[in-house]
Amino acid sequence: MIIQRAEIYPLHLPMKALFKTSRGAIGGAGMERTVVLVKLTSDTGVVGWGEGSPSRLWSSETMESVVSALQRYLLPAVIGRAVSDLAGLHQAMNAVIAPGFSIAHPIAKCAVDTAVHDLLGKARGLSLPELWGYAPTDEAVLSWTVSAGDETALDSAIAEGRERGYANFNLKLGTDPAFDLLQCERVRAAAPDGFLWGDANGGYRFHDILRLLPDLEAAGLDLLEQPLPANQLRDLAALKQRMRIPLGADEPIIAPRELMEWIRQDLITAYVAKPSRSGGLFPSRICMEIADHAPLMTVCSGLTETGIGLAANAQLACAFGIQRPCAWNGPQFLDESLLTEPLTIEGGKLRRPEGPGLGVTVDEDKVRHYTNGGELHVE
Ligand SMILES: [Mg+2]
Numbered sequence: 278m279i280i281q282r283a284e285i286y287p288l289h290l291p292m293k294a295l296f297k298t299s300r301g302a303i304g305g306a307g308m309e310r311t312v313v314l315v316k317l318t319s320d321t322g323v324v325g326w327g328e329g330s331p332s333r334l335w336s337s338e339t340m341e342s343v344v345s346a347l348q349r350y351l352l353p354a355v356i357g358r359a360v361s362d363l364a365g366l367h368q369a370m371n372a373v374i375a376p377g378f379s380i381a382h383p384i385a386k387c388a389v390d391t392a393v394h395d396l397l398g399k400a401r402g403l404s405l406p407e408l409w410g411y412a413p414t415d416e417a418v419l420s421w422t423v424s425a426g427d428e429t430a431l432d433s434a435i436a437e438g439r440e441r442g443y444a445n446f447n448l449k450l451g452t453d454p455a456f457d458l459l460q461c462e463r464v465r466a467a468a469p470d471g472f473l474w475g476d477a478n479g480g481y482r483f484h485d486i487l488r489l490l491p492d493l494e495a496a497g498l499d500l501l502e503q504p505l506p507a508n509q510l511r512d513l514a515a516l517k518q519r520m521r522i523p524l525g526a527d528e529p530i531i532a533p534r535e536l537m538e539w540i541r542q543d544l545i546t547a548y549v550a551k552p553s554r555s556g557g558l559f560p561s562r563i564c565m566e567i568a569d570h571a572p573l574m575t576v577c578s579g580l581t582e583t584g585i586g587l588a589a590n591a592q593l594a595c596a597f598g599i600q601r602p603c604a605w606n607g608p609q610f611l612d613e614s615l616l617t618e619p620l621t622i623e624g625g626k627l628r629r630p631e632g633p634g635l636g637v638t639v640d641e642d643k644v645r646h647y648t649n650g651g652e653l654h655v656e
Contacts, residue, residue: 278321278361278400279357280318280355280393281318281357282655282656283316283347283392283655284315284316284655285313285348285352285652286651287311287343288312288644288647288648289310289311289312289647290310290583290611290613290615291307291611291613292306292307292309292310292610292611292612294306296606297424297426298335298449298480299449299452299477299478299480300334300335300480301334302334303334303581304610310332310610311339312328312647313329313331313340313344313347313384313388314326314328314388314585314615314639315327315329315347315388315391315392316392319360319396323396325392325397325398325635326391326392326635327387327389327391327393327394327395327585327589328387329347329384329385329388329391330580330581330582330583331343332581335478335528335580336528338382338385342382342385343384347388350373351370351374352655354370354372354373355369356655360393360396360397360400361397363559364559366559367386367390367559370389378529379531379532379535380531380556383531383553383554383556384553384580386556386557387554387555387556387586388557390557390558390560391557391558394557394559395634395635397634398634399633402633403633404592404631404633405636406595409596411596411597413595413596413598414595415628417577417599418445418600418601418602418603418625419443419627420445420446420472420602420603420604421441421443421445421446421606421609421625422447422606422610423435423446423448424448424449425460431460431463432463435464435468436467439467439468442625443471443625444470444471444625445471445625446464446471446473446474447475447604448474449478450475450476450477450481451478451479451504452480454481454485454486454488457477457489457493458489458492461475461493461497461498462496465496472499473497473499473500474498474499474502474576474602475498475500476502476527476604477505478503478527478528479505479506479507479509479528481504481505483505483509483515483516486516493522494521494522500522500523500574500576501520501522501523501525502525502547503528507526507528507529508529510544514542517545523574524544524545525574525576526539526545527549527554530549530555531554531555531556532556533567536564536568537567540573546573547574547575547576548564548571548573548574548575549577549578550577550578550593550599551577552579552589552593553582553586554580565593575599577594577599577604577605578603579603579604579605579606579607581606581610581611582605583607583614584607584616585635585637585639586607587607587620587627588616588635590603590605591605591630592636603627605627608622613643613647615647616637616638616639618638
């Protein structure tokens with residue numbers, strides 16, 4: 278069974294709430310999220326869907342770069358290849374555009390990788406954990422993302438999360454040390470037993486986080502992710518020596534090679550799994566195994582995906598039985614899931630979709646509606 282043809286769907290999806298990081302507002306109510314979907318069809322007529330949703334204020338990939346990389350290079354490199362040769366498909370994609378510091382265009386590659394996994398699972402009648410040989414858990418616990426700009430927004434974000442049954446919170450830090458401490462204290466007071474995960478997206482200056490760290494730890498922060506810019510490694514090593522709570526990296530850990538190097542240089546104690554950032558499920562599964570054996574704390578995150586990317590994230594986390602809360606905030610910020618049956622989220626828990634492949638059915642009418650005639654065909 279080979280990959281015979283591909284379609285690329287660039288979409289602009291409505292957002293329903295403000296999402297900001299230390300780099301600025303990613304989007305908000307009345308704004309749009311850029312999403313790129315790939316649909317692959319095999320020579321036997323089986324279809325698979327994948328998502329690679331760039332956010333230009335999070336990494337250097339844009340909607341335009343994802344679409345052009347897919348159309349001109351990545352999809353032509355995989356069309357005609359065997360669906361079951363996941364390793365070979367990645368080698369082909371990695372060969373056609375040279376790496377920079379890490380593999381190039383990981384978000385674009387994630388769309389292809391996920392679609393191939395979905396296609397392969399559907400062709401064989403196996404869910405992804407079954408395809409990989411894992412006995413999955415049935416659900417994943419979620420964290421509620423708080424990305425407030427002021428005290429009023431902070432209190433209402435915490436209250437909304439609690440009302441929806443969330444016990445665990447993900448805080449966007451790295452802008453203002455005093456406000457960051459206040460955020461931790463407020464969330465800890467509202468969720469005494471919850472997992473409190475702070476992500477600075479590289480926003481702190483070294484001396485600011487050195488000064489702030491003991492207060493964040495005393496306020497009950499459980500995990501600090503990417504406190505410093507991705508390439509500021511000497512300071513990261515110094516910071517880690519002073520930390521009593523786990524330290525994770527996000528933006529610089531693309532391929533397994535970076536995860537190994539960060540472990541070898543003793544720079545992290547936590548692995549933040551994020552298939553969108555890492556070229557998809559195949560490399561992410563290798564990283565999950567590395568993290569498991571290192572051993573590191575493993576937590577799962579995402580890039581505000583639609584139901585398609587969310588299903589992929591859920592299959593990976595449940596395959597590995599991840600118990601800590603997962604920071605998948607697509608349902609919190611996107612106004613549309615793109616599935617015929619949206620995933621079930623109740624009491625801050627996501628039910629793993631059963632069935633072959635990703636376990637979900639894409640609503641193609643919705644996809645075409647938001648693509649607005651902009652789909653591209655590659656054969
Ligand atoms: Mg992050």
